[in-house]
Amino acid sequence: MKPSNPFVTKGYHSAEYFCDRKDETKILLDAIKNNRDVVLYGRRKQGKSALIKHVFTQLDNKYITIWVDLLPTESFNDLLNQTASALLRAFEEDTSFGKKIWSGIKKLRPTINYDELSGQPNITFDLNNEKIQLSTFSDILGLISSISKNVVIAFDEFQQIINYPEESTEAYLRTLIQSITNLNVIFSGSDQHLLLQMFDNINRPFYNFGQFVKLTHINPEVYADFIFKHFQANKKKIEKDEIYDLLHWCNYRTYNVQLVCNRLYSFSSKKISNEDIIAVKTTMLKEREDVNYMLRRIISKGQWNVIEAFAKEGKIYEPYGREFMEKYGFTNSSTIRRAVKSCIEKGLIYQGMSEGRDYFEIDDILLTRWIQVTMI
Ligand SMILES: Nc1ncnc2c1ncn2[C@@H]1O[C@H](COP(=O)(O)OP(=O)(O)O)[C@@H](O)[C@H]1O
Ligand SMILES: [Mg+2]
Numbered sequence: 001m002k003p004s005n006p007f008v009t010k011g012y013h014s015a016e017y018f019c020d021r022k023d024e025t026k027i028l029l030d031a032i033k034n035n036r037d038v039v040l041y042g043r044r045k046q047g048k049s050a051l052i053k054h055v056f057t058q059l060d061n062k063y064i065t066i067w068v069d070l071l072p073t074e075s076f077n078d079l080l081n082q083t084a085s086a087l088l089r090a091f092e093e094d095t096s097f098g099k100k101i102w103s104g105i106k107k108l109r110p111t112i113n114y115d116e117l118s119g120q121p122n123i124t125f126d127l128n129n130e131k132i133q134l135s136t137f138s139d140i141l142g143l144i145s146s147i148s149k150n151v152v153i154a155f156d157e158f159q160q161i162i163n164y165p166e167e168s169t170e171a172y173l174r175t176l177i178q179s180i181t182n183l184n185v186i187f188s189g190s191d192q193h194l195l196l197q198m199f200d201n202i203n204r205p206f207y208n209f210g211q212f213v214k215l216t217h218i219n220p221e222v223y224a225d226f227i228f229k230h231f232q233a234n235k236k237k238i239e240k241d242e243i244y245d246l247l248h249w250c251n252y253r254t255y256n257v258q259l260v261c262n263r264l265y266s267f268s269s270k271k272i273s274n275e276d277i278i279a280v281k282t283t284m285l286k287e288r289e290d291v292n293y294m295l296r297r298i299i300s301k302g303q304w305n306v307i308e309a310f311a312k313e314g315k316i317y318e319p320y321g322r323e324f325m326e327k328y329g330f331t332n333s334s335t336i337r338r339a340v341k342s343c344i345e346k347g348l349i350y351q352g353m354s355e356g357r358d359y360f361e362i363d364d365i366l367l368t369r370w371i372q373v374t375m376i
Contacts, residue, residue, distance in 0.1 A: 007261040020218050039186075039211070050254075064150070068153060081125060083137070085122050097147045110124060152186065170206055217254070224247065284366060
């Protein structure tokens with residue numbers, strides 16, 4: 001079914017509404033078809049989950065694809081439940097492969113509930129003994145070896161496992177995954193530092209495990225074309241220059257671009273004017289106003305000062321350098337260091353790397369834009 005608005009703001013619809021990512025799709029498909037595991041990383045809301053779903057649609061029926069969302073998980077038992085549920089959802093119970101998987105899982109005596117809306121199965125194992133959890137997980141993944149298909153599992157937001165109380169999860173998973181020859185894994189995550197710490201540290205089990213694929217923003221020219229064409233397809237006109245301005249305003253963040261375009265597209269006018277664009281930007285910032293003021297109240301004054309300075313500056317390479325400090329009236333670099341560290345931990349500031357250099361910026365571009373127009 002066609003979406004009512006071509007600018008999808010949740011999940012993945014279909015190739016028609018998915019912009020570009022041709023190179024990344026090719027890299028992922030090539031890795032899967034040649035039995036290589038992948039570590040896909042990039043900042044939040046850039047399009048990792050959508051890319052994985054897109055890649056899954058490009059595989060033929062020799063492959064079974066399974067998407068496991070680890071974001072809500074906090075323990076090994078959660079991982080077990082999410083993986084078992086995802087496995088059941090990937091197999092129809094009445095197919096020959098499905099029968100094996102379903103009866104294999106049922107033998108382990110989980111509770112199976114069905115989501116009222118989607119009808120999808122949800123599995124709960126309530127095991128409080130770590131050994132039994134591990135052996136149940138091995139039994140479940142082991143079912144994959146019993147079928148003659150290639151299976152691809154995407155563990156999305158994989159860095160979550162670092163927070164599990166069970167310390168042996170990484171070592172255990174690595175050994176298990178390697179023992180299943182018809183299984184390929186995509187580990188994907190938003191926390192670049194945590195992921196690199198897991199996969200690029202010689203002392204950790206996942207060292208050198210997979211091929212790294214970094215997801216950055218979509219090429220602006222390709223994105224502008226995509227946006228222009230979708231407006232045009234419904235006889236709506238928007239100037240290319242306005243699109244470039246929007247992309248910049250959204251800091252090229254896929255989710256924000258989709259949101260802005262979704263709103264503009266829903267206007268009844270046939271020609272999107274500059275006033276329409278200003279109206280959308282203003283509304284979006286206004287909607288966030290209460291949240292932003294609340295944020296200012298709950299973080300410390302020092303942290304807010306850093307947030308404000310970062311918003312005004314944009315991308316910052318040397319936040320502890322004299323030039324930046326003098327410009328924004330900071331006198332003590334260790335105070336800024338502490339504030340920046342804590343804002344990173346809270347997810348307010350993003351620390352990225354471009355061309356080998358670390359940089360910092362506020363994670364949420366709407367917060368940046370709001371400060372830029374409000375706190376003059
Ligand atoms: N290539 C794309 N073309 C169009 N929309 C996209 C694309 N990639 C992602 N999106 C949209 O952007 C939003 C964020 O993408 P998502 O995959 O959830 O990001 P991430 O997993 O990196 O946090 C989603 O609403 C998704 O529909
Ligand atoms: Mg995601």
